[in-house]
Amino acid sequence: MAIIIIKLVLRATISLWANITCGDMTSIIKFTALQGALDEGPLAYHLQIDDFNLLLDCGWDEDFTEEKLQPLISVCGKLDAVLLTYPDLYHLGAIPYLVGKGHLTCPVYATMPVNKMGQLFMYDLYLSRHNYEEFDLFTLDDIDNAFDKMVTLKYSQTVSFSGTGQGIRAIPLAAGHMIGGAIWRIVKDGDEDIVYAVDFNHKKERHLNGCSFDALSRPSLLITDAFNANVQQEKRRDKDGRLLTEMIQALRRKGNVLVAVDTAGRSLELIQLLETLWRNPESGLMVYSIALLNNVCYNVLEFAKSQMEWMSDKIIRSFEDKRNNPFNFRHIKCCHTMADVDQLPEPKVVLTSVPDLQSGFSRELFVRWCENPQNSIILTSQTSSSTLSRQLIDSPSVKQLHINVKSRVKLDGEELAEYHKKKMEEKMEEERLRAEHEDQEDSESELSDEEPEAHIPGEKQDQHDLLLTNTHTKSRSGFFKQAKKMFPMFPYVEEVLKWDQYGEIIKLENFQFSEVKLVDPPLQMAPSLELEPGRAEEIMEVDEEVTGVEDDNIPTKCVATPRTLNIAAKIVYIDFEGRSDNKSVKELLEKMKPRQLILIHGTQDSTMSLAKYCRDNEVCLGEIFTPGVGE
Known part of the structure; x- marks a missing residue:
């Protein structure tokens, strides 16, 4: 066996030569x-x-x-x-x-x-x-x-x-x-x-x-x-016991519990634990609401259901023997918006992303709940030192925080009018540029499609597309001068068809129907049922709330509001990082x-x-x- 030489170079100046007997080969490894x-x-x-x-x-x-x-x-x-x-x-x-x-x-x-x-x-x-x-x-x-x-x-x-x-x-x-x-x-x-x-x-x-x-x-x-x-680290049983104790104490004092978790990693272990606790009638937790809140909650759970072969042997055996999928939850509700969470009765437990409390639902819920002494905030992972979550872990006794509360709001008033004006100007400019581009393409295509006819020297070229008899081509003479030339047919310019790799280019305007607006018949009301002043606006507002129809095209802007939070909720760190x-x-x-x-x-x-x-x-x-x- 020959001697292998591996060279590790760090910062291009630190090097290490080690003699390792491995085979007839020499490799240089740089990290x-x-x-x-x-x-x-x-x-x-x-x-x-x-x-x-x-x-x-x-x-x-x-x-x-x-x-x-x-x-x-x-x-x-x-x-x-x-x-x-x-x-x-x-x-x-x-x-x-x-x-x-x-x-x-x-x-x-x-x-x-x-x-x-x-x-x-x-x-x-x-x-x-x-x-x-x-x-x-x-x-x-x-x-x-x-x-x-x-x-x-x-x-x-x-x-x-x-x-x-x-x-x-x-x-x-x-x-x-x-x-x-x-x-x-x-x-x-x-x-x-x-x-x-x-x-x-x-x-x-x-x-x-x-x-x-x-x-x-x-x-x-x-x-x-x-x-x-x-x-x-603590033993797993001790960590599970601490988590259960903190939740029960907060729920029994009529407080809400915020558990900051990641989106689709360690959160799977936590929701498995909590679903098991909620299913146990001796725990007394079945009367309380519990939810998983993030933007892709449904997709995370659906994909987890299809990945049994990547999970523990116990889950695989349970699925093979009883067709029992551990991610078919009976108690944990899947929420995608804050409105979904608000509909759950209090007190409640909400597992939400992201764990660093820098943005998203976890930061919004923290701002809502941190000033209530009945609530509890449970942090489950250590993030980098610049995050709000790490600040709370390193200083659990902090009583006041100065943060920027960010939100996205709809434009109104002068800002909305200015926005529409700007959009209209941009649209007109785009249409003008598109029209110029189409005209340029038309002229180029017409020039390219015109083929010059062969001209025989000494032969007089015909001025028209039609063959005319001598009687028609005979020049007229008279006392009065003719005002303009007379052509034997109405002038016609053949449209040049444009093609791409898929065939002839179709003009959408040739196949579009004019929009027909359906007008609802006027509401027939008895004289005794006439609406009071202002009542019509209330009915319209209620109708919008019931239908849930909202114009997604309304422009928005982002605002940041400085705010001082007086921390009164109980903040607890329990290590569920799984390392x-x-x-x-x-x-x-x-x-x-x-x-x-x-x-x-x-x-x-x-x-x-x-x-x-x-x-x-x-x-x-x-x-x-x-x-x-x-x-």
């Missing part, structure tokens, strides 16, 4: 942290194996800061493939933007649930922003285009790359944490293996199995996170014994603490790297 290093922000990493370039995850922050994507944009042109691990904002949030702007053109690989749930994640995030503020970084069409181009895989399915990636294969393995979550094993020529494992969960949950590292022993390079390196804690991570690293180790995605304290533990206990045979962003 660069574009985001998510020595912090808890979104994840994005550039991995280069010889001349083959991979992007590991493609996340974005909660505020959609374009400046933070510049390192990603700078490497998009040379990428050969993208590997995604989870369907949330931190792992794939930048995909619609990069694809929509044309920066990212290479294939994107993910499991089927990551593809579908990730699309629903981005739908909900877009609508949560668009419904309250001006948001134009990407559109719903950009989301559709980005996710339609993804290549979906199953667990343990191998994808082999070509070109500069000849001999390199990528295999997704179950990671837990979220449905479809993947640990990526990247193999070079069957000898070297690089494992990318972040945010995994080895524990079995209600709707998901845990991950397994049995097939990942002694990898050449392990890239993993230090997010929970200093966190000792392995520090003890479990250390045990798994000792079991894997990687030859090289790169630690990412964690605060500086947690990253350095885990690196020190690995060095002291000789977890890694080679060097341990803790790069920062850009390194």
Whole structure:
């Protein structure tokens, strides 16, 4: 066996040479942290194996800061493939933007649930922003285009790359944490293996199995996170008990409960737990209302019903034996608007997105309920330090907050008149330009269709299309001068037909009917039933409320109102993130014994603490790297 040499280059100056006996091959591996290093922000990493370039995850922050994507944009042109691990904002949030702007053109690989749930994640995030503020970084069409181009895989399915990636294969393995979550094993020529494992969960949950590292022993390079390196989690039973206690206490004091969850990831575990509690008659919760509120609630549940094979063994056995689908809920109501929630009787429990409280329904409900001491606000995940949710977790005793309350309102008065005037001017300008363009096309097509006739020298050309006798062509003479020429037929210009690749172009105006407005017959009323002054307006308002008809074409604008909130509701943080804690991570690293180790995605304290533990206990045979962003 020959000696393998693997070279890891960090920041183009830090290098490591390690002698690993693997086979007759030499590879140069370069790793660069574009985001998510020595912090808890979104994840994005550039991995280069010889001349083959991979992007590991493609996340974005909660505020959609374009400046933070510049390192990603700078490497998009040379990428050969993208590997995604989870369907949330931190792992794939930048995909619609990069694809929509044309920066990212290479294939994107993910499991089927990551593809579908990730699309629903981005739908909900877009609508949560668009419904309250001006948001134009990407559109719903950009989301559709980005996710339609993804290549979906199953667990343990191998994808082999070509070109500069000849001999390199990528295999997704179950990671837990979220449905479809993947640990990526990247193999070079069957000898070297690089494992990318972040945010995994080895524990079995209600709707998901845990991950397994049995097939990942002694990898050449392990890239993993230090997010929970200093966190000792509660037992699942204790967390479930705390959640139940907080809800019951709030409901019994006639208060509402807001549970901030994500769109289609960890929320599936929570709604499974709460549906089980509500079905238990001993819990006493059946008399209270419970709802799941987000913009794509129905789609999330419908897709979850069809993905039984991606869930835990217990769910699969229950479905196979009894045809029992755990997402056929009897108590949890599916809501898409605030009006749906308002119709539920109080007190009630509402699980709503997004978990950071930066936008969407969760922020609106927080503003409504946070000043009532009978209510409770339950936070289930740690977001980045700049978010409202993290501020409440770090300072649970805060009593006053200064925030901007954003909303979208309809235009009226002078603003509406100005808007219609501007639209009319734009429409007239468009019609003028279109008419000029059509005239220009007509003239060009007529000129191109005119073919000059062959002229024989010495022969007099006929001036008309018809053959005329000499009697008609004979010049007239007389005392009076003729006023104008006389033609033997009415002049006719043949219309030039326009064609495209589908045939003759059809003019829609030739097939349109004039609009006929149906006028309702006047209302016949007895003299004794004549409406009182102002009564007609009330009836019209009631009729609009009953029919629910609303003109979607009414223009709107976004306004932000500064507001001071006096926090009186009880705020509780219960960790339902579903990640392995520090003890479990250390045990798994000792079991894997990687030859090289790169630690990412964690605060500086947690990253350095885990690196020190690995060095002291000789977890890694080679060097341990803790790069920062850009390194």
